[in-house]
Amino acid sequence: MRIAWLGKKSPFCGNVTYCREITNALLDRGHSIDFLHFTDESEVSGYSQDLHHSNSYHNNSQDVSLPFLYKSTIYTLPSPRSSKVLIESLRDLKPDLVHASLALSPLDFLLPEICADLNLPLVATFHPPFDIKKRNITSSTQQLTYQIYAPSLAEYNQVIVFSQIQRSLLHKLGVPERRIVVIPNGVDPNKFSPGYSTIKQELKAERLYVYQGRLAAEKNVESLLSAWRKLKMPSNCKLAIVGDGPVGATLRSSYGSEDGIIWMGYIADEQRRIEILRGADVFILPSLVEGLSLSLLEAMSCGVACLATDVGADGEVLANGAGIVLDPRKVISQLCTLLPLFALHPEMIHILGRKARQRVLDQYNLNANITHLEKMYSQVLHQQKVRLRF
Numbered sequence: 001m002r003i004a005w006l007g008k009k010s011p012f013c014g015n016v017t018y019c020r021e022i023t024n025a026l027l028d029r030g031h032s033i034d035f036l037h038f039t040d041e042s043e044v045s046g047y048s049q050d051l052h053h054s055n056s057y058h059n060n061s062q063d064v065s066l067p068f069l070y071k072s073t074i075y076t077l078p079s080p081r082s083s084k085v086l087i088e089s090l091r092d093l094k095p096d097l098v099h100a101s102l103a104l105s106p107l108d109f110l111l112p113e114i115c116a117d118l119n120l121p122l123v124a125t126f127h128p129p130f131d132i133k134k135r136n137i138t139s140s141t142q143q144l145t146y147q148i149y150a151p152s153l154a155e156y157n158q159v160i161v162f163s164q165i166q167r168s169l170l171h172k173l174g175v176p177e178r179r180i181v182v183i184p185n186g187v188d189p190n191k192f193s194p195g196y197s198t199i200k201q202e203l204k205a206e207r208l209y210v211y212q213g214r215l216a217a218e219k220n221v222e223s224l225l226s227a228w229r230k231l232k233m234p235s236n237c238k239l240a241i242v243g244d245g246p247v248g249a250t251l252r253s254s255y256g257s258e259d260g261i262i263w264m265g266y267i268a269d270e271q272r273r274i275e276i277l278r279g280a281d282v283f284i285l286p287s288l289v290e291g292l293s294l295s296l297l298e299a300m301s302c303g304v305a306c307l308a309t310d311v312g313a314d315g316e317v318l319a320n321g322a323g324i325v326l327d328p329r330k331v332i333s334q335l336c337t338l339l340p341l342f343a344l345h346p347e348m349i350h351i352l353g354r355k356a357r358q359r360v361l362d363q364y365n366l367n368a369n370i371t372h373l374e375k376m377y378s379q380v381l382h383q384q385k386v387r388l389r390f
Contacts, residue, residue: 001377002032004095004120006086006111008103009037012266013073013214015127017294018185019101025370032061036086038068038076038103064089066107073214073245076105083110090118096381097121104145105126112155113192121384123377125160126153126170129218129289142289150174155254157380160373162292163313181376184313185292186366192301194357195280203262207343210280210304212273213295215245220286220309220331222247225255227335234258237343240264242276261378277302281349282342286331290314301360305352308336322359323352 007019023033066086067079069141082389086107090098093294098120102108108124115122128145150173153159161167162184171177200208209228215221221241228239237260241251244266255261267273277283283306290312297317300306306323308314315325326334342349 001097001381002034002095003092003377004034004036004090004093004098005101006036006103007101009035010078011071011073014291014294015101015103016174017260018125018127020221021187021294021366022101022205022370022373026373027056027061029370029374034064034095036064036066036089038066038071038078038082038105040065040067055306056158062093063136064093071103073216073296074104076103076107077168078107083114084108087114087118088140090114090120095120095122097377097384099123099125101125101127102149107124108149109152112152119250119388120383121157121380123158123380124153124156126166127162127291129287129291146170147173152348154179157383158376163316165316166291183369183372183376184364185294185297186364186369187294187297187301187360188366189301189357189361190296192274192277194303194353195274195278197275199276203238203240204236205238207238207282208280209221209237209239209282209284209339209342209345210242210276210299211239211284211286212242212276212299213285213293214243215248215251216239217247219245219287220288223250224284224286224335225259225261226249227332227339228261229259230332231336231339232252233339235260238262238279239279240276242267242273253277273298274302277304281346282339284335284339284341285309285314286326286328286335287311287314288328292317297360298363300356300364302358303353305342305349317359317364318356322355379384 005023007014027033032188066082068076069079070077100111102124128142139173146169150170154175159180161180164182167180167182170180211221211224213219239260240262242264250373277299283304285296286294287309287310288311292313292315296306296308296314306318307326308318309326309328311328318325
């Protein structure tokens with residue numbers, strides 16, 4: 001199958017990781033992927049390597065640059081030429097279908113009409129973070145994003161979301177149920193697996209607590225740091241912060257090694273990130289809004305005891321004992337109660353780690369999710385053929 005994938009390769013965010021993991025998995029199954037994304041020519045040479053590492057990379061797959069005026073981790077502003085470039089590219093590529101991992105761009109709203117004119121079936125992955133309970137300004141803004149997008153999503157052939165909560169929300173906003181399919185994020189449990197690690201020796205830690213992700217306001221990392229400082233944990237307990245982002249410099253200037261906090265920065269090397277997770281005892285995700293965190297799933301797959309706030313689909317992932325679900329309004333107080341327990345009762349770490357790993361094997365296995373995606377593609381193509389016949 002030839003798939004025109006419209007997604008993101010920069011700047012780094014969850015959408016970038018999603019695009020990389022799914023397209024490489026599809027390539028490994030023999031599909032052809034043409035990757036269309038907002039970039040300029042100076043960036044393309046580095047990006048092309050993202051797909052080339054797959055053993056099944058097709059020589060006829062293409063990387064297509066779409067012009068833009070501005071892009072960030074949150075949204076993208078295309079140039080006036082972008083829709084013309086997209087249309088011409090799709091005409092030349094002649095894909096079987098188009099899959100858009102939506103980049104929160106005005107072009108997203110034009111895609112149904114563009115693809116209808118070209119007789120191309122259109123699939124979307126819609127994954128802005130959210131908090132269904134609207135407990136803060138950030139979550140209210142995300143709710144507005146869902147409301148704005150719903151009428152357009154109703155025109156897509158299929159819309160992929162990561163949880164039943166998202167499915168219900170979009171349906172309430174007018175997207176027909178038959179057009180919404182739940183295919184959650186997934187990880188490769190053979191790659192992200194428990195194993196030997198020397199990270200504790202390297203960081204001189206007997207107990208290692210880890211946050212891994214972007215350092216942005218909505219991730220609420222400062223609540224974790226504040227709780228950690230307030231606890232005055234023993235010197236053999238360390239908190240490693242893996243990642244960077246817009247609030248990174250501010251946080252680093254306020255919290256340091258004197259608090260037992262280790263700033264590891266953004267780590268591009270996947271094997272290094274896996275080594276850190278394999279050596280971690282506890283993974284903490286204190287976000288105010290989320291979609292479905294891949295970092296959380298990676299930690300769970302490595303057998304790490306996990307704590308995450310009940311936002312997005314993360315609470316659903318950890319439900320029924322697979323981890324500890326935090327109230328985003330009470331992060332500091334709950335962490336002050338919970339974090340010392342893991343130092344005093346290490347058996348909790350092993351019990352929760354085993355349950356977390358099993359939850360990934362049962363429900364968030366990338367291989368099973370790709371099979372589900374392929375079946376959905378086949379159904380969409382069949383429906384398209386029936387429509388064209390009549």
